[in-house]
Amino acid sequence: MTADRKAGRAPRVGLFGLLGSGNIGNDASMESVLSFLNTHHPDAVIDAMCMGPERLKSEYGITAIPLQWSRKYEQRAPRPVAIAAKMLSKGIDAFRTAAWVRGHDAVIVPGMGVMEASTPLWPWGVPYAMFLLSASGRAFRVKVALVSVGAGQINQPMTRSLFNWAAKLAFYRSYRDVSSRDAMRDRGIDTSADPVYPDLVFGIPTPDCPPGDPATVGVGVMSYYGTNDDRKLADELHAAYLRNTEDFIRWLLDNGRKVRIFSGDACDESAVLQILDDVRASRPDLGPDQLAAESVSTFAELTAAMMPVGSVVATRYHNVMCALKLGKPVISTGYAQKNIALMTDMGLAGFCQSAGALDIDLLIEQFTKLEAEATQLRSMIAGHNDDNARRLDEQFARLSATLFPGLARPLATGRPALSPRTPGCRRRAGHRAGARRIAW
Numbered sequence: 001m002t003a004d005r006k007a008g009r010a011p012r013v014g015l016f017g018l019l020g021s022g023n024i025g026n027d028a029s030m031e032s033v034l035s036f037l038n039t040h041h042p043d044a045v046i047d048a049m050c051m052g053p054e055r056l057k058s059e060y061g062i063t064a065i066p067l068q069w070s071r072k073y074e075q076r077a078p079r080p081v082a083i084a085a086k087m088l089s090k091g092i093d094a095f096r097t098a099a100w101v102r103g104h105d106a107v108i109v110p111g112m113g114v115m116e117a118s119t120p121l122w123p124w125g126v127p128y129a130m131f132l133l134s135a136s137g138r139a140f141r142v143k144v145a146l147v148s149v150g151a152g153q154i155n156q157p158m159t160r161s162l163f164n165w166a167a168k169l170a171f172y173r174s175y176r177d178v179s180s181r182d183a184m185r186d187r188g189i190d191t192s193a194d195p196v197y198p199d200l201v202f203g204i205p206t207p208d209c210p211p212g213d214p215a216t217v218g219v220g221v222m223s224y225y226g227t228n229d230d231r232k233l234a235d236e237l238h239a240a241y242l243r244n245t246e247d248f249i250r251w252l253l254d255n256g257r258k259v260r261i262f263s264g265d266a267c268d269e270s271a272v273l274q275i276l277d278d279v280r281a282s283r284p285d286l287g288p289d290q291l292a293a294e295s296v297s298t299f300a301e302l303t304a305a306m307m308p309v310g311s312v313v314a315t316r317y318h319n320v321m322c323a324l325k326l327g328k329p330v331i332s333t334g335y336a337q338k339n340i341a342l343m344t345d346m347g348l349a350g351f352c353q354s355a356g357a358l359d360i361d362l363l364i365e366q367f368t369k370l371e372a373e374a375t376q377l378r379s380m381i382a383g384h385n386d387d388n389a390r391r392l393d394e395q396f397a398r399l400s401a402t403l404f405p406g407l408a409r410p411l412a413t414g415r416p417a418l419s420p421r422t423p424g425c426r427r428r429a430g431h432r433a434g435a436r437r438i439a440w
Contacts, residue, residue: 010043011404014100014107016133017114018126020052020064022266025201025318028299029111032203033147034060036396041404049100059298065100067129069093090124094132101136106143106403109133111176111200113317115151115163115184117228118336127162134169143403145172148200148395150338151180154187155229164189172402174395176200177341197395198388199342201321204299206385209326211378212310214371216258218323219249220314223271224335224355237356241315242271244358245333246278248313251364253283253290260309261293262302264316269295311370313363315355317342325385329370329377333358346384348377 019030037044048056053064069092101107114130121127137144146167154160167173167189175181175191176199185191224241225234252259263272272293279291294305302322306312312323312330317338323330324346332339332348335355343352351366353359370377 010045011041011106012104013037013041013044013046013403014104015046015048015050015062015110016067016107017050017109017112018067019048019050019110020055020059021050022052022297023112023318024265024296024299024302025316025321026110026112028204028318028321029148029200030060031299032200032392033108033110035203035205036399040396040400049097065096067093068125069096090128093129097129097132098136098139101133101142101144102140104142106145106171107133107137108399108403109144109146109149111148111150113150113152113336113338114146115149115167115180116336116338117154117156117159118152118338119225119227121159121228123156123158123162127159127166130166131162131169134166137171138169143171144169145399145403146170146174147172147399148174148176148197148392149180150176151183151187152337153183159228160187172399177338177345179337179341183337195395195398198345198391199321200392201299201318202325202385202388203392203396204325206303206325207307209307209328211374212308212328213258214310214374215256216260216309217252217367218260218262218306218309218312218314218328219245219252220262220264220312220316220319220323221245221268221271221275222264222315222335222355223268224315226356227336230356241355241358242274242278244360246275247360248358248363249275249279249291250282251360252367253279253286258289259291260305261291262305262314262319263293263295264314264319266297268316311367311374313367324381327378327381327385329374329381331363331366331370333363347380 015030015033018026020027037046046062048062048064049067050056050064051067053066056062056064114126134144154163164187167184173194175194175196178196181191181194181196224238226237230237249259261272261275263269276293280286296302296305299322302319303326306322306326306328309328312328313333314320314323314330315333315335317334320330320332320339320342330348331351332343333353333355334340340352343349351370353363
């Protein structure tokens with residue numbers, strides 16, 4: 001502990017990762033950590049190094065800088081200049097990251113699948129940034145904590161090596177499921193002291209939610225192009241996924257259900273619009289009460305959009321997560337092992353499929369069973385939610401003792417909601433929690 005800390009200086013805490021960039025699940029994980037810090041370390045000085053610094057400033061009131069120096073040039077500069085800036089950025093970012101890390105007592109990577117490659121990923125992007133973070137933390141004795149992160153097998157040697165070194169050099173590691181810890185062990189990391197806790201999103205307060213309309217089904221859509229190993233098949237996988245999703249939505253509509261389509265991230269909007277266009281073209285008599293889409297940009301908006309539905313079929317991990325937090329019976333048409341791990345932990349292993357190989361007949365069979373067992377499933381999910389919230393409280397207590405020894409406060413009874421007045425939880429003027437419906 002430094003002399004300043006002994007004198008009572010407020011802890012300086014950095015948040016690091018793909019935050020503020022349009023990924024609803026990543027920002028929800030960050031909100032869970034912010035709630036922990038604001039409740040148990042309200043004097044902490046918080047800032048961030050992330051992909052969307054402007055959003056963190058406007059939405060949460062957090063001072064933030066870009067994760068990569070070249071980002072400000074990539075969108076507006078001519079292609080040759082953008083490529084040169086990206087190459088130059090790798091050297092500049094090493095110094096930028098080191099300087100930023102050095103100004104903190106601890107840096108937290110709040111959840112996210114930061115140790116996996118379930119979507120296309122280049123080694124000199126996020127893997128390199130993670131390596132720089134942990135190496136800088138080790139060099140300047142700053143505690144880097146990878147909290148409830150996701151991990152998976154990675155076949156690309158450079159990507160795997162950078163992520164592995166990031167994990168080895170971190171001060172604290174925990175995983176959001178057993179399969180993530182097993183994957184890191186198989187990749188050669190000593191995980192014997194690494195705990196497993198639930199996904200951080202389980203720590204976000206959830207409003208009381210009625211069962212919803214049993215005739216209304218939420219369908220979570222993703223711009224799915226396969227994994228990091230599927231680059232050559234990306235377009236083929238994307239087309240097949242859209243076609244299968246459309247076929248299932250038509251079956252739902254033809255069998256008396258109403259459908260509400262949810263986007264996952266900003267990049268999913270094009271997939272949502274294509275599905276709407278194709279289904280509308282084949283069913284021109286449908287009214288807006290039978291088929292509509294909800295455009296969401298935050299976990300709170302996603303929560304509000306999902307509350308009226310009776311059940312959910314979704315691909316995005318955090319869409320599945322949101323449905324589970326609301327106690328909705330859900331089928332995961334997932335794109336990675338993390339979807340299966342989450343559903344298995346919640347007692348729903350029999351309601352999973354792969355986005356890359358959807359079997360519509362099986363999906364219809366699973367959905368029929370989901371509806372028939374809805375009451376029992378809601379009760380089971382509620383029990384798991386309570387247990388996950390309790391286990392996250394245990395992790396937050398452990399984080400306090402590990403990252404801020406001598407400053408930990410007793411855990412409060414109950415979990416306070418994020419407040420717009422709380423530093424780090426501010427929302428911009430005019431922001432509303434409801435989702436935006438795509439009109440027809």
